[in-house]
Amino acid sequence: MKRGLFTVEVNEKLAPGTFRMVLAGDTSAITGPGQFVNIALEGKFLRRPISVCDYAEGSLTIVYKVVGKGTEQMSGMTAGTVLDILTGLGNGYDLDKSGQTPLLIGGGAGVPPMYNLARKLVSQGKQPSVILGFNKAEELFLKEEFEALGVAVTVATADGSLGVKGFVTDAMPAEGYTHIYTCGPEPMLKAIYDKSVTSGQFSFEERMGCGFGACMGCTCKTKYGNKRICREGPVLEKEEIIW
Template sequence: MKRDKSTILENQMLADGIYKMTLETPECAFTAPGQFAMLEVPEKFLRRPISVSSYDSDRYVLIYKVVGDGTKKLSRMEPGEKISSLTGLGNGYDVDTIPDGCTLIGGGIGIPPMLGLAKSLVIAGKKCRVILGFNTANEVFLVDEFKNFTDDITVMTADGSYGQKGFVTDAFDTLDYACACGPLKMLQALDGKVRKGQFSLEARMGCGFGACMGCSIQTKVGSQRVCKEGPVFDKEVLLWETL
Protein backbone atom coordinates (compact mmCIF):
# COMPACT_ATOMS: atom_id res chain seq x y z
CA MET A 1 0.00 0.00 0.00
CA LYS A 2 1.17 3.52 -0.79
CA ARG A 3 -0.30 6.93 -0.04
CA ASP A 4 -0.38 8.98 -3.23
CA LYS A 5 -0.99 12.59 -4.19
CA SER A 6 -1.66 12.03 -7.87
CA THR A 7 -2.34 14.45 -10.69
CA ILE A 8 -5.39 13.93 -12.91
CA LEU A 9 -4.29 13.74 -16.55
CA GLU A 10 -7.75 12.99 -17.99
CA ASN A 11 -11.25 12.37 -16.71
CA GLN A 12 -13.58 11.61 -19.59
CA MET A 13 -16.89 9.84 -20.17
CA LEU A 14 -16.56 6.54 -22.06
CA ALA A 15 -20.22 5.49 -22.09
CA ASP A 16 -23.46 6.31 -20.31
CA GLY A 17 -22.38 7.03 -16.72
CA ILE A 18 -18.94 5.41 -17.18
CA TYR A 19 -15.79 7.54 -16.75
CA LYS A 20 -12.09 6.97 -17.31
CA MET A 21 -9.64 8.77 -15.02
CA THR A 22 -5.90 8.66 -15.78
CA LEU A 23 -3.66 9.63 -12.87
CA GLU A 24 0.05 10.48 -12.84
CA THR A 25 1.94 9.28 -9.78
CA PRO A 26 5.62 9.58 -8.78
CA GLU A 27 5.95 5.82 -8.27
CA CYS A 28 3.24 3.31 -9.16
CA ALA A 29 2.42 0.88 -6.34
CA PHE A 30 0.37 -1.64 -8.33
CA THR A 31 1.95 -5.03 -8.85
CA ALA A 32 -0.87 -7.24 -10.17
CA PRO A 33 -4.02 -6.86 -12.29
CA GLY A 34 -7.16 -6.82 -10.17
CA GLN A 35 -5.80 -4.56 -7.43
CA PHE A 36 -7.63 -1.33 -6.60
CA ALA A 37 -7.24 2.21 -5.26
CA MET A 38 -9.12 4.09 -2.53
CA LEU A 39 -9.75 7.66 -3.73
CA GLU A 40 -10.37 10.60 -1.44
CA VAL A 41 -13.47 12.42 -2.71
CA PRO A 42 -13.87 16.16 -2.03
CA GLU A 43 -16.24 16.85 0.90
CA LYS A 44 -16.68 13.11 1.62
CA PHE A 45 -15.42 11.32 4.74
CA LEU A 46 -14.87 7.84 3.29
CA ARG A 47 -12.63 7.06 0.33
CA ARG A 48 -14.15 5.28 -2.68
CA PRO A 49 -12.72 1.92 -3.85
CA ILE A 50 -12.11 1.90 -7.61
CA SER A 51 -10.59 -0.94 -9.63
CA VAL A 52 -7.59 -0.33 -11.86
CA SER A 53 -7.80 -1.12 -15.56
CA SER A 54 -4.11 -0.58 -16.34
CA TYR A 55 -0.91 0.79 -14.84
CA ASP A 56 2.74 1.42 -15.61
CA SER A 57 5.70 2.97 -13.78
CA ASP A 58 4.31 6.49 -13.41
CA ARG A 59 0.55 6.39 -14.03
CA TYR A 60 -2.58 4.30 -13.62
CA VAL A 61 -6.06 4.26 -15.09
CA LEU A 62 -9.31 3.99 -13.14
CA ILE A 63 -12.68 3.35 -14.75
CA TYR A 64 -15.72 4.01 -12.59
CA LYS A 65 -19.48 4.33 -12.78
CA VAL A 66 -21.38 7.31 -11.42
CA VAL A 67 -23.79 5.79 -8.89
CA GLY A 68 -24.02 8.41 -6.15
CA ASP A 69 -22.89 11.82 -4.97
CA GLY A 70 -19.29 10.72 -4.37
CA THR A 71 -18.66 9.37 -7.86
CA LYS A 72 -20.58 12.32 -9.30
CA LYS A 73 -18.04 14.63 -7.63
CA LEU A 74 -15.21 12.51 -9.07
CA SER A 75 -16.68 12.86 -12.56
CA ARG A 76 -16.55 16.67 -12.26
CA MET A 77 -12.84 16.84 -11.39
CA GLU A 78 -10.63 18.39 -14.06
CA PRO A 79 -7.20 17.55 -15.54
CA GLY A 80 -4.46 19.18 -13.46
CA GLU A 81 -6.28 18.72 -10.15
CA LYS A 82 -4.63 16.69 -7.41
CA ILE A 83 -6.30 13.74 -5.74
CA SER A 84 -5.22 11.79 -2.65
CA SER A 85 -5.43 8.02 -2.75
CA LEU A 86 -4.24 4.74 -1.33
CA THR A 87 -2.83 2.60 -4.14
CA GLY A 88 -1.62 -0.94 -4.64
CA LEU A 89 -4.43 -2.35 -2.52
CA GLY A 90 -5.75 -5.88 -2.46
CA ASN A 91 -4.83 -9.28 -3.79
CA GLY A 92 -4.93 -9.34 -7.60
CA TYR A 93 -5.05 -12.12 -10.18
CA ASP A 94 -2.21 -14.65 -10.02
CA VAL A 95 -1.04 -14.60 -13.63
CA ASP A 96 1.47 -17.43 -13.07
CA THR A 97 -1.27 -19.95 -12.22
CA ILE A 98 -3.65 -18.97 -15.04
CA PRO A 99 -3.47 -21.51 -17.88
CA ASP A 100 -2.77 -20.53 -21.47
CA GLY A 101 -6.02 -19.96 -23.36
CA CYS A 102 -7.98 -18.98 -20.26
CA THR A 103 -11.34 -17.23 -20.64
CA LEU A 104 -11.70 -13.77 -19.08
CA ILE A 105 -15.28 -12.75 -18.24
CA GLY A 106 -16.31 -9.23 -17.26
CA GLY A 107 -19.70 -7.73 -16.58
CA GLY A 108 -20.46 -4.00 -16.43
CA ILE A 109 -18.04 -2.09 -14.22
CA GLY A 110 -16.28 -5.41 -13.53
CA ILE A 111 -14.82 -5.22 -17.03
CA PRO A 112 -11.87 -2.80 -16.41
CA PRO A 113 -9.72 -5.23 -14.34
CA MET A 114 -10.07 -7.78 -17.16
CA LEU A 115 -8.28 -5.38 -19.52
CA GLY A 116 -5.26 -5.21 -17.21
CA LEU A 117 -5.34 -8.98 -16.83
CA ALA A 118 -5.46 -9.50 -20.61
CA LYS A 119 -2.39 -7.27 -20.99
CA SER A 120 -0.52 -9.14 -18.23
CA LEU A 121 -1.30 -12.50 -19.82
CA VAL A 122 0.02 -11.35 -23.20
CA ILE A 123 3.22 -10.12 -21.54
CA ALA A 124 3.52 -13.56 -19.91
CA GLY A 125 3.21 -15.19 -23.34
CA LYS A 126 -0.30 -16.55 -22.78
CA LYS A 127 -3.38 -16.28 -24.98
CA CYS A 128 -6.87 -15.54 -23.70
CA ARG A 129 -10.50 -15.43 -24.78
CA VAL A 130 -12.66 -12.51 -23.59
CA ILE A 131 -16.41 -12.40 -22.90
CA LEU A 132 -17.93 -9.02 -21.98
CA GLY A 133 -21.46 -8.40 -20.74
CA PHE A 134 -23.51 -5.20 -20.80
CA ASN A 135 -27.17 -4.26 -20.41
CA THR A 136 -27.46 -2.25 -23.62
CA ALA A 137 -25.43 -0.66 -26.43
CA ASN A 138 -25.06 2.78 -24.83
CA GLU A 139 -23.21 1.18 -21.90
CA VAL A 140 -20.57 -0.58 -24.03
CA PHE A 141 -16.96 0.48 -23.39
CA LEU A 142 -13.35 -0.80 -23.76
CA VAL A 143 -14.14 -3.29 -26.54
CA ASP A 144 -11.60 -1.74 -28.92
CA GLU A 145 -8.94 -1.70 -26.17
CA PHE A 146 -9.31 -5.47 -25.67
CA LYS A 147 -8.55 -5.97 -29.37
CA ASN A 148 -4.94 -4.98 -28.59
CA PHE A 149 -4.55 -8.23 -26.66
CA THR A 150 -6.83 -10.82 -28.26
CA ASP A 151 -8.86 -11.46 -31.40
CA ASP A 152 -11.27 -13.75 -29.55
CA ILE A 153 -13.84 -11.34 -28.06
CA THR A 154 -17.53 -11.99 -27.50
CA VAL A 155 -19.82 -9.12 -26.48
CA MET A 156 -23.21 -9.86 -24.95
CA THR A 157 -25.99 -7.36 -24.26
CA ALA A 158 -29.14 -8.20 -22.33
CA ASP A 159 -31.36 -6.47 -24.88
CA GLY A 160 -29.43 -7.55 -27.99
CA SER A 161 -28.69 -3.98 -29.08
CA TYR A 162 -24.94 -4.72 -29.48
CA GLY A 163 -23.13 -7.99 -30.13
CA GLN A 164 -25.11 -11.09 -29.17
CA LYS A 165 -28.31 -11.07 -27.13
CA GLY A 166 -28.11 -12.63 -23.69
CA PHE A 167 -25.87 -12.83 -20.65
CA VAL A 168 -22.20 -13.83 -20.38
CA THR A 169 -23.30 -17.33 -19.32
CA ASP A 170 -25.03 -17.73 -22.69
CA ALA A 171 -21.71 -17.43 -24.53
CA PHE A 172 -20.45 -20.92 -23.58
CA ASP A 173 -21.52 -24.28 -22.23
CA THR A 174 -18.84 -25.06 -19.62
CA LEU A 175 -15.27 -23.95 -18.95
CA ASP A 176 -12.41 -25.69 -17.20
CA TYR A 177 -10.90 -22.38 -16.03
CA ALA A 178 -12.00 -18.73 -16.10
CA CYS A 179 -11.17 -15.41 -14.48
CA ALA A 180 -14.15 -13.17 -13.80
CA CYS A 181 -15.20 -9.85 -12.33
CA GLY A 182 -18.69 -8.39 -12.17
CA PRO A 183 -21.93 -8.33 -10.18
CA LEU A 184 -22.42 -11.04 -7.58
CA LYS A 185 -25.38 -12.57 -9.46
CA MET A 186 -23.19 -12.93 -12.54
CA LEU A 187 -20.43 -14.64 -10.56
CA GLN A 188 -22.93 -16.98 -8.90
CA ALA A 189 -24.32 -17.92 -12.32
CA LEU A 190 -20.80 -18.58 -13.60
CA ASP A 191 -20.00 -20.83 -10.65
CA GLY A 192 -22.14 -23.65 -12.02
CA LYS A 193 -20.51 -23.47 -15.47
CA VAL A 194 -16.85 -22.91 -14.54
CA ARG A 195 -14.86 -25.74 -12.91
CA LYS A 196 -11.93 -23.69 -11.57
CA GLY A 197 -10.83 -20.06 -11.68
CA GLN A 198 -10.24 -16.74 -9.99
CA PHE A 199 -13.21 -14.48 -9.24
CA SER A 200 -13.06 -10.85 -8.07
CA LEU A 201 -15.69 -9.74 -5.57
CA GLU A 202 -17.20 -6.32 -4.95
CA ALA A 203 -17.88 -5.09 -1.40
CA ARG A 204 -18.55 -1.95 0.60
CA MET A 205 -15.28 -0.92 2.24
CA GLY A 206 -14.37 1.39 5.09
CA CYS A 207 -10.57 1.46 5.09
CA GLY A 208 -9.51 -0.61 2.07
CA PHE A 209 -6.50 -2.23 3.75
CA GLY A 210 -7.94 -4.72 6.24
CA ALA A 211 -8.04 -2.75 9.48
CA CYS A 212 -11.77 -2.16 9.95
CA MET A 213 -12.88 -5.72 9.03
CA GLY A 214 -16.03 -4.25 7.46
CA CYS A 215 -15.76 -6.26 4.25
CA SER A 216 -15.14 -9.66 5.86
CA ILE A 217 -16.76 -12.73 4.32
CA GLN A 218 -16.88 -16.40 5.28
CA THR A 219 -15.06 -18.80 2.94
CA LYS A 220 -14.13 -22.48 3.00
CA VAL A 221 -10.77 -21.44 4.52
CA GLY A 222 -12.27 -19.19 7.20
CA SER A 223 -13.01 -15.48 7.48
CA GLN A 224 -11.41 -13.38 4.74
CA ARG A 225 -11.37 -9.65 4.01
CA VAL A 226 -12.37 -8.65 0.47
CA CYS A 227 -10.00 -5.67 0.59
CA LYS A 228 -6.98 -7.63 1.87
CA GLU A 229 -7.15 -11.35 1.05
CA GLY A 230 -9.32 -10.37 -1.94
CA PRO A 231 -10.82 -8.90 -3.98
CA VAL A 232 -9.60 -11.82 -6.12
CA PHE A 233 -10.26 -15.28 -4.67
CA ASP A 234 -9.91 -18.80 -5.98
CA LYS A 235 -13.45 -19.67 -7.03
CA GLU A 236 -13.30 -22.95 -5.14
CA VAL A 237 -13.07 -21.30 -1.67
CA LEU A 238 -16.17 -19.10 -2.02
CA LEU A 239 -19.33 -19.87 -0.07
CA TRP A 240 -22.09 -18.32 -2.18
CA GLU A 241 -24.77 -18.77 0.48
CA THR A 242 -22.85 -16.39 2.80
CA LEU A 243 -22.27 -13.60 0.26
Protein backbone atom coordinates in the same frame (compact mmCIF):
# COMPACT_ATOMS: atom_id res chain seq x y z
CA MET B 1 0.45 -0.20 -0.06
CA LYS B 2 1.28 3.43 -0.50
CA ARG B 3 -0.41 6.80 -0.18
CA GLY B 4 0.33 9.30 -2.91
CA LEU B 5 -0.86 12.40 -4.66
CA PHE B 6 -2.01 11.83 -8.22
CA THR B 7 -2.79 14.43 -10.88
CA VAL B 8 -5.71 13.92 -13.22
CA GLU B 9 -4.50 14.00 -16.82
CA VAL B 10 -7.57 12.70 -18.65
CA ASN B 11 -11.16 12.28 -17.45
CA GLU B 12 -13.38 11.32 -20.36
CA LYS B 13 -16.76 9.74 -20.86
CA LEU B 14 -16.58 6.28 -22.45
CA ALA B 15 -20.31 5.56 -22.34
CA PRO B 16 -23.28 7.08 -20.53
CA GLY B 17 -22.31 7.14 -16.84
CA THR B 18 -18.92 5.48 -17.45
CA PHE B 19 -15.68 7.46 -17.35
CA ARG B 20 -12.00 6.81 -17.87
CA MET B 21 -9.57 8.70 -15.66
CA VAL B 22 -5.84 8.68 -16.35
CA LEU B 23 -3.73 9.90 -13.45
CA ALA B 24 -0.04 10.66 -13.05
CA GLY B 25 1.64 9.55 -9.84
CA ASP B 26 3.66 6.87 -8.09
CA THR B 27 2.27 3.45 -9.00
CA SER B 28 5.14 1.45 -7.52
CA ALA B 29 2.94 -0.14 -4.82
CA ILE B 30 0.66 -1.82 -7.36
CA THR B 31 1.73 -5.43 -7.64
CA GLY B 32 -0.60 -6.84 -10.27
CA PRO B 33 -3.97 -6.89 -12.02
CA GLY B 34 -7.11 -7.13 -9.91
CA GLN B 35 -5.95 -4.77 -7.17
CA PHE B 36 -7.79 -1.55 -6.36
CA VAL B 37 -7.05 1.99 -5.28
CA ASN B 38 -8.89 4.02 -2.62
CA ILE B 39 -9.53 7.63 -3.49
CA ALA B 40 -10.13 10.45 -0.98
CA LEU B 41 -12.72 12.98 -2.15
CA GLU B 42 -13.34 16.48 -0.83
CA GLY B 43 -16.29 16.51 1.56
CA LYS B 44 -16.62 12.71 1.76
CA PHE B 45 -15.55 10.95 4.94
CA LEU B 46 -14.66 7.58 3.42
CA ARG B 47 -12.55 6.94 0.35
CA ARG B 48 -13.92 5.45 -2.88
CA PRO B 49 -12.47 2.03 -3.74
CA ILE B 50 -12.04 1.70 -7.53
CA SER B 51 -10.47 -1.19 -9.43
CA VAL B 52 -7.31 -0.60 -11.43
CA CYS B 53 -7.96 -0.81 -15.18
CA ASP B 54 -4.36 -0.36 -16.20
CA TYR B 55 -1.11 0.98 -14.84
CA ALA B 56 2.45 1.66 -15.87
CA GLU B 57 5.34 3.41 -14.20
CA GLY B 58 4.00 6.83 -13.20
CA SER B 59 0.57 6.28 -14.74
CA LEU B 60 -2.70 4.90 -13.39
CA THR B 61 -5.89 4.33 -15.37
CA ILE B 62 -9.25 3.72 -13.76
CA VAL B 63 -12.59 3.25 -15.49
CA TYR B 64 -15.47 3.97 -13.17
CA LYS B 65 -19.22 4.08 -13.25
CA VAL B 66 -21.20 6.91 -11.66
CA VAL B 67 -23.20 5.15 -8.95
CA GLY B 68 -23.47 7.83 -6.26
CA LYS B 69 -22.41 11.29 -5.19
CA GLY B 70 -18.74 10.41 -4.85
CA THR B 71 -18.33 9.04 -8.35
CA GLU B 72 -20.51 11.88 -9.66
CA GLN B 73 -18.03 14.30 -8.08
CA MET B 74 -15.19 12.42 -9.80
CA SER B 75 -16.91 12.63 -13.18
CA GLY B 76 -16.72 16.43 -13.06
CA MET B 77 -12.98 16.61 -12.35
CA THR B 78 -10.79 18.38 -14.85
CA ALA B 79 -7.16 17.79 -15.82
CA GLY B 80 -4.83 19.10 -13.16
CA THR B 81 -7.02 18.05 -10.22
CA VAL B 82 -4.88 16.48 -7.49
CA LEU B 83 -6.20 13.43 -5.62
CA ASP B 84 -4.98 11.65 -2.47
CA ILE B 85 -5.00 7.95 -3.34
CA LEU B 86 -4.01 4.74 -1.56
CA THR B 87 -2.56 2.28 -4.07
CA GLY B 88 -1.56 -1.36 -4.07
CA LEU B 89 -4.63 -2.48 -2.13
CA GLY B 90 -6.02 -5.98 -2.14
CA ASN B 91 -4.95 -9.33 -3.44
CA GLY B 92 -5.30 -9.41 -7.22
CA TYR B 93 -5.40 -12.13 -9.86
CA ASP B 94 -2.76 -14.85 -9.89
CA LEU B 95 -1.39 -15.07 -13.43
CA ASP B 96 0.41 -18.34 -12.79
CA LYS B 97 -2.87 -20.24 -12.70
CA SER B 98 -4.07 -19.12 -16.12
CA GLY B 99 -3.02 -22.06 -18.30
CA GLN B 100 -2.56 -21.29 -22.00
CA THR B 101 -6.10 -20.22 -22.91
CA PRO B 102 -7.80 -18.52 -19.96
CA LEU B 103 -11.26 -17.02 -20.24
CA LEU B 104 -11.75 -13.49 -18.89
CA ILE B 105 -15.31 -12.37 -18.14
CA GLY B 106 -16.19 -8.83 -17.10
CA GLY B 107 -19.68 -7.54 -16.46
CA GLY B 108 -20.42 -3.79 -16.45
CA ALA B 109 -18.27 -2.10 -13.82
CA GLY B 110 -16.38 -5.41 -13.61
CA VAL B 111 -14.92 -4.98 -17.10
CA PRO B 112 -12.04 -2.57 -16.26
CA PRO B 113 -9.78 -4.89 -14.19
CA MET B 114 -9.89 -7.43 -17.03
CA TYR B 115 -7.91 -5.04 -19.22
CA ASN B 116 -4.59 -5.01 -17.36
CA LEU B 117 -5.02 -8.73 -16.74
CA ALA B 118 -5.47 -9.42 -20.46
CA ARG B 119 -2.48 -7.24 -21.29
CA LYS B 120 -0.26 -9.09 -18.80
CA LEU B 121 -1.42 -12.50 -20.00
CA VAL B 122 -0.76 -11.60 -23.63
CA SER B 123 2.71 -10.34 -22.72
CA GLN B 124 3.37 -13.77 -21.15
CA GLY B 125 2.51 -15.46 -24.43
CA LYS B 126 -0.91 -16.70 -23.30
CA GLN B 127 -4.01 -16.60 -25.50
CA PRO B 128 -6.81 -15.20 -23.35
CA SER B 129 -10.29 -14.70 -24.72
CA VAL B 130 -12.60 -12.11 -23.27
CA ILE B 131 -16.36 -11.89 -22.74
CA LEU B 132 -17.77 -8.48 -21.91
CA GLY B 133 -21.32 -8.15 -20.57
CA PHE B 134 -23.48 -5.04 -20.65
CA ASN B 135 -27.18 -4.26 -20.35
CA LYS B 136 -27.36 -2.65 -23.77
CA ALA B 137 -25.17 -1.63 -26.70
CA GLU B 138 -24.77 2.01 -25.68
CA GLU B 139 -23.12 0.97 -22.40
CA LEU B 140 -20.28 -0.76 -24.24
CA PHE B 141 -16.73 0.35 -23.45
CA LEU B 142 -13.12 -0.91 -23.77
CA LYS B 143 -13.96 -3.41 -26.56
CA GLU B 144 -11.54 -1.81 -29.03
CA GLU B 145 -8.83 -1.61 -26.39
CA PHE B 146 -9.13 -5.36 -25.77
CA GLU B 147 -9.10 -6.06 -29.52
CA ALA B 148 -5.96 -3.94 -29.86
CA LEU B 149 -4.25 -6.43 -27.55
CA GLY B 150 -5.04 -9.14 -30.09
CA VAL B 151 -7.48 -11.05 -27.90
CA ALA B 152 -10.80 -12.50 -29.09
CA VAL B 153 -13.66 -10.42 -27.66
CA THR B 154 -17.28 -11.57 -27.38
CA VAL B 155 -19.91 -9.09 -26.27
CA ALA B 156 -23.17 -10.04 -24.60
CA THR B 157 -25.98 -7.59 -23.97
CA ALA B 158 -29.02 -8.32 -21.85
CA ASP B 159 -31.38 -6.70 -24.35
CA GLY B 160 -29.66 -8.18 -27.40
CA SER B 161 -28.80 -4.78 -28.88
CA LEU B 162 -25.23 -5.95 -29.49
CA GLY B 163 -23.53 -9.32 -29.76
CA VAL B 164 -24.96 -12.35 -27.98
CA LYS B 165 -28.41 -11.68 -26.52
CA GLY B 166 -28.45 -12.50 -22.84
CA PHE B 167 -25.94 -12.74 -20.00
CA VAL B 168 -22.22 -13.42 -20.17
CA THR B 169 -22.95 -17.04 -19.34
CA ASP B 170 -24.94 -17.28 -22.62
CA ALA B 171 -21.72 -16.35 -24.40
CA MET B 172 -19.56 -18.77 -22.40
CA PRO B 173 -18.17 -21.77 -24.28
CA ALA B 174 -18.92 -25.18 -22.76
CA GLU B 175 -15.20 -25.95 -22.64
CA GLY B 176 -11.87 -25.16 -24.28
CA TYR B 177 -10.58 -22.68 -21.72
CA THR B 178 -7.98 -23.40 -19.04
CA HIS B 179 -9.02 -21.04 -16.22
CA ILE B 180 -11.66 -18.40 -15.46
CA TYR B 181 -10.94 -14.82 -14.39
CA THR B 182 -13.99 -12.72 -13.65
CA CYS B 183 -15.29 -9.56 -12.07
CA GLY B 184 -18.82 -8.21 -11.98
CA PRO B 185 -22.07 -8.18 -10.03
CA GLU B 186 -22.52 -11.07 -7.61
CA PRO B 187 -25.40 -12.79 -9.47
CA MET B 188 -23.16 -12.87 -12.55
CA LEU B 189 -20.28 -14.34 -10.56
CA LYS B 190 -22.57 -17.03 -9.19
CA ALA B 191 -23.86 -17.93 -12.67
CA ILE B 192 -20.30 -18.20 -13.97
CA TYR B 193 -19.31 -20.27 -10.94
CA ASP B 194 -22.13 -22.70 -11.69
CA LYS B 195 -21.38 -22.98 -15.41
CA SER B 196 -17.58 -22.96 -15.42
CA VAL B 197 -15.76 -26.28 -15.73
CA THR B 198 -12.26 -25.21 -14.67
CA SER B 199 -10.59 -23.54 -11.75
CA GLY B 200 -11.13 -19.81 -11.53
CA GLN B 201 -10.65 -16.55 -9.70
CA PHE B 202 -13.60 -14.33 -8.86
CA SER B 203 -13.38 -10.69 -7.82
CA PHE B 204 -15.96 -9.47 -5.29
CA GLU B 205 -17.28 -6.11 -4.28
CA GLU B 206 -18.32 -5.01 -0.77
CA ARG B 207 -18.93 -1.79 1.10
CA MET B 208 -15.63 -0.98 2.77
CA GLY B 209 -14.49 1.18 5.62
CA CYS B 210 -10.72 1.48 5.30
CA GLY B 211 -9.78 -0.65 2.27
CA PHE B 212 -6.58 -1.94 3.88
CA GLY B 213 -7.68 -4.56 6.36
CA ALA B 214 -8.12 -2.66 9.61
CA CYS B 215 -11.82 -2.23 10.22
CA MET B 216 -13.28 -5.67 9.41
CA GLY B 217 -16.05 -3.89 7.53
CA CYS B 218 -15.94 -6.19 4.49
CA THR B 219 -15.31 -9.66 5.94
CA CYS B 220 -16.89 -12.65 4.21
CA LYS B 221 -16.89 -16.35 5.00
CA THR B 222 -14.94 -18.73 2.77
CA LYS B 223 -14.16 -22.42 2.92
CA TYR B 224 -10.71 -21.42 4.14
CA GLY B 225 -11.97 -19.14 6.91
CA ASN B 226 -12.94 -15.49 7.19
CA LYS B 227 -11.47 -13.23 4.55
CA ARG B 228 -11.49 -9.47 4.17
CA ILE B 229 -12.58 -8.48 0.68
CA CYS B 230 -10.19 -5.51 0.84
CA ARG B 231 -7.19 -7.52 1.94
CA GLU B 232 -7.26 -11.28 1.22
CA GLY B 233 -9.70 -10.38 -1.57
CA PRO B 234 -11.13 -8.87 -3.66
CA VAL B 235 -10.10 -11.91 -5.73
CA LEU B 236 -11.09 -15.27 -4.26
CA GLU B 237 -10.33 -18.72 -5.63
CA LYS B 238 -13.36 -20.55 -7.00
CA GLU B 239 -12.76 -23.49 -4.67
CA GLU B 240 -13.04 -21.38 -1.50
CA ILE B 241 -16.17 -19.40 -2.30
CA ILE B 242 -19.29 -19.86 -0.17
CA TRP B 243 -22.40 -18.28 -1.71
